[in-house]
Amino acid sequence: MSIGIQEIIQLFSILFLVYGLIIISGYIFSAFFSIIEIRDYKRKNNFQDEVALLQSANLPSISVLAPAYNEEANVVENIRSLLTLNYPSFEIVIINDGSKDGSLQKMIDTFQLEPEELVHYHHIPTKKVRGIYKSKIKAYRNLRVIDKENGGKADALNTGINCCNHDLICCIDVDCILERNALLKLIRPFLNDTRRVIASGGIIRVANNCVIEDGRILEVRLPGTFIARAQILEYFRAFLMGRMAWSRVDGLLLISGAFGMFDKKTVIEAGGYDHTTVGEDMELLVRMRRIMREQNIPYTVGFVPDPLCWTEVPENKQILMRQRNRWARGTIETLMKHKKMLFNPKYGVLGLLSTPYWMFFEWLAPIFEFIGILFFIILILFGKVNLTVFSIFFLVIYSFSVLFSITAIYFEEYSFQQYKKPKYMFQLMRTALLEPLLYHPIVMWAAVKGNIDLLRGKKSWGQMTRTGLGNSATKK
Amino acid sequence: MQLNSLKELENWPYILKVNLTLSISFLILTLLFIALVLVLRIVKNRREAYRIKFDVKLIDFYNHFLFDEDFEKASQLGDFKFRHLKTSFDHKLAIKQTLIFDENLKGESSEAIKELFYGLGLYAFLLKDLKKKAWFKQVRALYAFSKLGISVPQELVAPLIKSKKVELRQQAMLYFLNTSKENPLGFLDDLDQELTLWQQVFIENSLKNFDLEVPDFARWFNHEKSSVVVFCIKMVVSFNQFQNIPLLIEALDHTEAAVRAQAINSLKIMEVPDALQLMSANFPFETPANKRAILYAIERIGTAKDLRTLVGCISKEEENLQIDYYKIASSFEDEIPVQKLIDLDTITEDWEEYKDYSLRLLQGA
Incomplete structure (x- = not known):
């Protein structure tokens, strides 16, 4: 028995080491590609004059699609903010997804909406559209509100795609705060490539505790709670290090549902958002890329690292867990639907790098971690834990986690330096020291729970309560 | 496996040794990156403070040079260049300031700005950049030359119009456009790659600000x-x-x-x-x-008649076109009574019937 356990320990240790080395190598490569991409982006954009873009009558028009469900409290303020975006030609399409509160009436009253002809395309099947509204006021002539039966976010976006007028669509969360030049920047990949650009995404930033007035970020502040600060580090790692690197090798598999621009024709060809998954944003991009690849059409996906979209992150443990549970289920569902791509050289970078990365790093990593913890508990029970061995194994994981977060802070300093006050920098470093111990176990467990829930057939999004990002300038 | 002291380190299993080495490396790297973050913050802050001070000096000097009639231009120019323009960063700030002044001033002042540009050695600085291999330095040089309308030897720019780097191609195009005396779009003849929309927007913008006659x-x-x-x-x-x-x-x-x-x-x-x-x-x-x-x-x-002549060319399967037809027909109000015939939820099913009806109307019209 004693020899058996010894051998198992040895085997697990080797597996742990190999897996750890793969993970570490992946992160090092991603950091390397990211820094090159950020440097190139900075160089490319040193001499770009946005005035020329704003004055042009030849820029493609954009339809901004924002689904809204029970957003009565903030919907008017959010629409006002969207209407002030800087772009020569765009329409705002709000899709009221069968809200049970007074969202629709509030929009009708505030913007003096009146029904217009209920005629629209049927590119993608959706729930029934109950009405299409347009404002009587000239200042809001680029606002349209679509009222439909409740069908979820994916269905609402599909309805928006059917009803909008322009060939480029920008899908956003209605409660996000967009920088004024967000559309001008996000459209750049579409303008500056001779290949077909099917989508472009931007970096999502954390708006909690920032000073906000009239839907604009006036001052970037660090959130007061540890849980939100830890998410800032996570977003740095995910966007500044992860997605920048994937963008460099043209292997992006995810454009955040909170803010992304798409070529409507390709979205329609792909069949629109899939309402049967909770990870509809990732699934759509993977499907679009897969179709392009299968049809041998040269294409690309763009990524803009400027901070363009600010969102509120959960500051409550339960809500955070629900969100991460859903993200885990979305990832697995997407990977399962497109399992044909995994390790398939036919799909190039997507098959050989992107999908395996998502499988090992995003799907399986929390499960391996969890098994590791269970294994550790078994060792304790059998009295086989050696303090020195444990300490060294713990130290290597901990030191690498901290290193990765500190590197992400360095990337932020090098690129956009949004957190100007020195105290914020030190607070973030402190968070990086505590995050692996206090925050990471929560998201790991949420992801494991997501796997379990998926096996049990759970399909719902789960309640996502937000405190709202209203005016906070007066709260200074 | 009792490990009680570091002396026994040599006897440790290799896995532990590897992990310990990795841990120490990560900790050292962490400290290094913390130091880098701090240094970067200090350097950025210092550069910013220096930039603000230097910009004040530059603006003051430029104002005297451009608007003070008693200012001894030749001697002061040399003196300013000798005393203040020492580093590459100083030159970059001076170039930026020159471009800002040039954008805001026209006529005689614009010529004086060019005098400044040459006198402060900015032309030579940028020409050196243009000859370098680094694409972003070439882009920066072309951008400044193009904005100021200053010509450089043709052989340095001509090959860049065929560069693989899209940014470089664009700046080369804008350079030719802005420095051209008679044929601003002559570079199109040599173009062997497609124009991106981005390039089109910037070419159009430059053409709108082009002082001479726009080509056919x-x-x-x-x-x-x-x-x-x-x-x-x-x-x-x-x-x-x-x-x-x-x-x-x-x-x-x-x-x-x-x-x-x-x-x-x-x-x-x-x-x-x-x-x-x-x-x-x-x-x-x-x-x-x-x-x-x-x-x-x-x-x-x-006219409504023009529209109706196309109804026969829209097939039953072309649902999106039917919807477009319906939308446009609606704008002709009573002339094309589509509403009575078409159920919007099943537009395709009614289409053939509508088509016949519409064609009959057309023949009778």
Whole structure:
């Protein structure tokens, strides 16, 4: 028995080491590609004059699609903010997804909406559209509100795609705060490539505790709670290090549902958002890329690292867990639907790098971690834990986690330096020291729970309560 | 496996040794990155403070140079250059300030700015950059030369128009455009790659600020790159070159769908009803996107009768076109009574019946 356990320990240790080395190598490569991409982006954009873009009558028009469900409290303020975006030609399409509160009436009253002809395309099947509204006021002539039966976010976006007028669509969360030049920047990949650009995404930033007035970020502040600060580090790692690197090798598999621009024709060809998954944003991009690849059409996906979209992150443990549970289920569902791509050289970078990365790093990593913890508990029970061995194994994981977060802070300093006050920098470093111990176990467990829930057939999004990002300038 | 002291380190299993080495490396790297973050913050703050101070000095000097009649230009120029322009960063700040002054001042002052530019050695500094291999330095140099309208030896810029780097190609185009005396779009002749939309926007912007006569865009209607043709068709509209309308009508028969689409759009904006006959004749053979564009051209410059002649060319399967037809027919109000016949939820099912009805009306009209 004693020899058996010894051998198992040895085997697990080797597996742990190999897996750890793969993970570490992946992160090092991603950091390397990211820094090159950020440097190139900075160089490319040193001499770009946005005035020329704003004055042009030849820029493609954009339809901004924002689904809204029970957003009565903030919907008017959010629409006002969207209407002030800087772009020569765009329409705002709000899709009221069968809200049970007074969202629709509030929009009708505030913007003096009146029904217009209920005629629209049927590119993608959706729930029934109950009405299409347009404002009587000239200042809001680029606002349209679509009222439909409740069908979820994916269905609402599909309805928006059917009803909008322009060939480029920008899908956003209605409660996000967009920088004024967000559309001008996000459209750049579409303008500056001779290949077909099917989508472009931007970096999502954390708006909690920032000073906000009239839907604009006036001052970037660090959130007061540890849980939100830890998410800032996570977003740095995910966007500044992860997605920048994937963008460099043209292997992006995810454009955040909170803010992304798409070529409507390709979205329609792909069949629109899939309402049967909770990870509809990732699934759509993977499907679009897969179709392009299968049809041998040269294409690309763009990524803009400027901070363009600010969102509120959960500051409550339960809500955070629900969100991460859903993200885990979305990832697995997407990977399962497109399992044909995994390790398939036919799909190039997507098959050989992107999908395996998502499988090992995003799907399986929390499960391996969890098994590791269970294994550790078994060792304790059998009295086989050696303090020195444990300490060294713990130290290597901990030191690498901290290193990765500190590197992400360095990337932020090098690129956009949004957190100007020195105290914020030190607070973030402190968070990086505590995050692996206090925050990471929560998201790991949420992801494991997501796997379990998926096996049990759970399909719902789960309640996502937000405190709202209203005016906070007066709260200074 | 009892490990009680570091002396026993040598006897440790290799896995522990590897992990310990990795841990120590990560900790050292962490400290290094913390130091880098701090250094970067300090360097950025210092640079910013220096920039603010230096900009004040530059602005003060530029103001004296440009507007103070008692200012001894030649001696002060040399003195400022010797005392203040020491590093590459100083030169970059001076170039930036020069561009700001140039943008805000015209006429004599603009010439004085060029004098400053040469006198402070900024021309030589940028020329050196242009000769370097680093694309971003070449872009920076071309950008400044182009904005200031300062010419450099042709052989340095000409090859860049064919550069693989899209940014470099763009700046080379804008350089040729802004420094040209008579043929601002001459570079299009040498272009062997497609124009991106981004480049088109910036070329258009520069053309709008071009002081001399804008060229006849029809010259490039037969360019081998379709994006160049599309761009020129757009520009015919932007610069109201009505004399090119017959050529735009000819472009409706172009082999490239994108060119035809732009021709349809331009003729719509220029309101040329004479083009409708050819558009309608081409309608059955067009791509779905171009069919749609033709319908919307009819909405703007045609009549209900023009629209009705196309109803027979829209098949039962073309649901999106039927919807477009319906939308446009609605704008002709009572002339085309589609509403009575078409159920919007099942538009395709009613289409054949509607088509027959509409064609009968047309024959009777």
